[in-house]
Each structure stands twice: as C-alpha cells, then as structure tokens.
Amino acid sequence: MKPIIKWAGGKRWLLPILEKIFEPHQGIKLVEPFIGGMAVALGLNPESALLNDVNVHLINFYKxxxxxxxxxxxxxxxxxxYYEMRDKFNTLISNNKYRNAEAASIFYFxxxxxxxxxCRFNSQGEFNVPFGQHRSIKYKTDFFxxxxxxxxxxxxxxxxQNLELQGNEFLYADPPYDVEFTEYYAKGFTWDDQLRLAKWLSEHKGPVVASNQATKRILELYQDLKFKIFIVSAPRKIACNGDRQPALEMLALKGFKTNFMKDIRDKIKL
Ligand SMILES: C[S@@+](CC[C@H](N)C(=O)[O-])C[C@H]1O[C@@H](n2cnc3c(N)ncnc32)[C@H](O)[C@@H]1O
Structure with a gap:
C-alpha cells in the first residue's frame, strides 16, 4: 500500500530491493526504528512489526x-x-493536548x-512550516x-535506542541522512547519533539493513563494523561540480545467513 502521508526521505523507491531482501524472512517481526512516512512497512506488509519514530505527532497520527x-x-x-489550523495545532501543543484524534486530524492537514x-518546529516547539501553495489537494476523510x-x-x-528487542527481529533502519561538512543538523540527528546508531545496529543478532547517504564517513563506519556495503543511485539529484547527479545511497547489511549473502548481488540485481 501507498504511504498514508508524504514524508521527507521516503523510501518507496527502495522497495523493489528491500522486498527481495525481506522475502525469505516474511514470518519474522519487522522493526523500523525510524518509521517516517511508513513507506517501507506498508510496502513489505509484514505479519508483525514494531514501528517507532521520535516524532510524537507522527506517532500520535498513526495511533x-x-x-x-x-x-x-x-x-x-x-x-x-491553513494558518488558522496551524494556530489551533500550536495551541493544542502548548496546552499539552496533542495526543488525540483532533491533533492527528490537524497534523494530517x-x-x-x-x-x-x-514537519518542522521552532525552538519554542511550535509548528512553523508556511503554507504550501499546492495547486489542488485531495484530502482523505478516513483511513479505514x-x-x-x-x-x-x-x-x-x-x-x-529505547526499543527493547529480542534479538531475532528483521531490522530496517533509515535515519535522517548524514550530511558531511556541515555543522547544521536541521533534523537534530548529529554525527554522534550516527555513531550510536551504527554501534546499536551492529550489536543486533538478527538481520539488519541500514540505509543512509553514501558519504565517505558513513561507508567507513559501517565497513568497520563488518557490514556488507552496497551502493545504489537514489532518485533525488544533488549538485556536483555544477552538474546535477543522482545522489548515492548506501545499503549496509549484516546478520543474514551465509547462503543468502552468497549471491545477494544477483538477488537484488545491483
Ligand atoms: C529518513 S526518515 C525515515 C523515512 C522512512 N523510511 C520512509 O520511507 O518514509 C527519518 C525519520 O527518523 C526520525 N528520527 C530522527 N531522530 C530520531 C531518533 N533519535 N530516534 C528515532 N527516530 C528518529 C525522524 O522523525 C524521521 O521521521
């Protein structure tokens, strides 16, 4: 199924590859610590799943x-x-009344x-994204x-890191992208968080797939932790020497059976 909402960094485009990797593990619980727009879980359709995100409003919406x-x-x-609704949403936040259906409806809008x-908040915790000027929008009235x-x-x-895992789950981790050479971490996910995540993933006993922007330091980090690394072209473009080229995405795998890993490159047709 399609994601319920559009979310920055959505991985619907990675599904053809992730499906091939997840297929032999269908009966295993899927854990996504960074669920965002839910594109991957909805695409893989696992029998059981544990889906997490740090964003309270997003998780309230899904609940x-x-x-x-x-x-x-x-x-x-x-x-x-739009601005009337935005004010209403911010009032719900400041009155600590944002874990309910009303806040979820406005969040969706x-x-x-x-x-x-x-989805962006200022330092006072207020939602501060301006009106989008979309030509036309079809709003859903229910999500049955x-x-x-x-x-x-x-x-x-x-x-x-608060997730309590058994150890045998299939983990797919898609954190905010690493952005090299900048002190500006718009999404609040620092290099220390990237290190903390890679270590946490490396300690998981079951199958793990991590995706991230293929920066030099990310590739080195996952390689050092003995992940098997693949590079794929993302549909988004980045400026490079005046040209716009496809951004490169890393897929890092570990914890798979040797037989599965032997011809993985053919299986996922990279
Ligand atoms: C790249 S998005 C995930 C996109 C998702 N795979 C999809 O297809 O829509 C990264 C998500 O990580 C969440 N996030 C940021 N820091 C986090 C943290 N420390 N723990 C859990 N989630 C976090 C953000 O709120 C965001 O939704």
Whole structure:
C-alpha cells in the first residue's frame, strides 16, 4: 500500500530491493526504528512489526489511524484556513493536548497542505512550516484501509535506542541522512547519533539493513563494523561540480545467513 502521508526521505523507491531482501524472512517481526512516512512497512506488509519514530505527532497520527481516525473538518487548501489550523495545532501543543484524534486530524492537514510536506518546529516547539501553495489537494476523510493493516503492528514513540528487542527481529533502519561538512543538523540527528546508531545496529543478532547517504564517513563506519556495503543511485539529484547527479545511497547489511549473502548481488540485481 501507498504511504498514508508524504514524508521527507521516503523510501518507496527502495522497495523493489528491500522486498527481495525481506522475502525469505516474511514470518519474522519487522522493526523500523525510524518509521517516517511508513513507506517501507506498508510496502513489505509484514505479519508483525514494531514501528517507532521520535516524532510524537507522527506517532500520535498513526495511533489514531489504528483506532479508526475520521476527519471532523472540511479542509480547505487556502492560506487563511491553513494558518488558522496551524494556530489551533500550536495551541493544542502548548496546552499539552496533542495526543488525540483532533491533533492527528490537524497534523494530517498541515503535512498535506504545508510547504513541501515538511514537519518542522521552532525552538519554542511550535509548528512553523508556511503554507504550501499546492495547486489542488485531495484530502482523505478516513483511513479505514490502513486501520486493518495497522491492527497487528505496534507503534512506539521515542529515541531508537529505547526499543527493547529480542534479538531475532528483521531490522530496517533509515535515519535522517548524514550530511558531511556541515555543522547544521536541521533534523537534530548529529554525527554522534550516527555513531550510536551504527554501534546499536551492529550489536543486533538478527538481520539488519541500514540505509543512509553514501558519504565517505558513513561507508567507513559501517565497513568497520563488518557490514556488507552496497551502493545504489537514489532518485533525488544533488549538485556536483555544477552538474546535477543522482545522489548515492548506501545499503549496509549484516546478520543474514551465509547462503543468502552468497549471491545477494544477483538477488537484488545491483
Ligand atoms: C529518513 S526518515 C525515515 C523515512 C522512512 N523510511 C520512509 O520511507 O518514509 C527519518 C525519520 O527518523 C526520525 N528520527 C530522527 N531522530 C530520531 C531518533 N533519535 N530516534 C528515532 N527516530 C528518529 C525522524 O522523525 C524521521 O521521521
């Protein structure tokens, strides 16, 4: 199924590869510590899953969808209405009343209608994304088709390291991208967090797949931790010597059976 909402860094494009890797592990619980737009879980459709994200509003939205969220508003794609809804959402946040269906409905509207589908907060914790000026938007009024799928999946909110794992789960980790040569960590995920994550993943006994921007230091980090590394071209483009070239994405694998790894390159057709 398609993601419920558009989310920065969505990995729907990686699904053909991830499906091949996950296929022989269908019966195993899927764990995604960075669920974002849920593109991967919805694409792989595992029997059981543990899906986590640090973003409280995103997880509240999914929890409400699981409970059968119905939108109580007539949404309008216009700037005045958008800013009215944004104020309402920020009032819910400041009154600590944001873990409910109303906040989830407004969150859905803001992500659909705001600039570039971004989810961004200022230092006071207020949602501050401007109006998106999309030409037209089809708003959903319920999410019943997702309710059934989410029934067997657990949702958690918090830092990835708080997840309590058995050790045999299939782990797919898609953290915010590493951005080299910058002190600006817009998504609040620092290089120390990347180190902490790689170490945490390397200690998991079951199968692990990690994706990230293929920066030199990320490749070295995962190589040093004995992951098998693959590089794939992402659909997004980056500026390179005045040209725009496909960004390179790393896929790092570990914890798979030797037989499976032997001809993995053929299996995933890289
Ligand atoms: C690249 S996105 C994941 C995209 C997802 N794979 C998809 O297809 O939509 C990364 C996610 O990590 C979350 N995140 C950032 N820091 C985190 C942390 N310390 N623990 C858990 N999640 C975190 C962000 O909120 C964001 O949703």
């Amino acid at each position: 409400q969808v699981k409970k059968g969220l119905k939108i109580p508003y007539q949404f309008k794609n216009n700037a005045d209405f 803001l992500i659909r209608t705001g600039y570039n589908g971004l 088709e997702y309710k059934e799928i989410l029934k067997n999946w657990n949702l958690m909110q918090g830092d990835f």
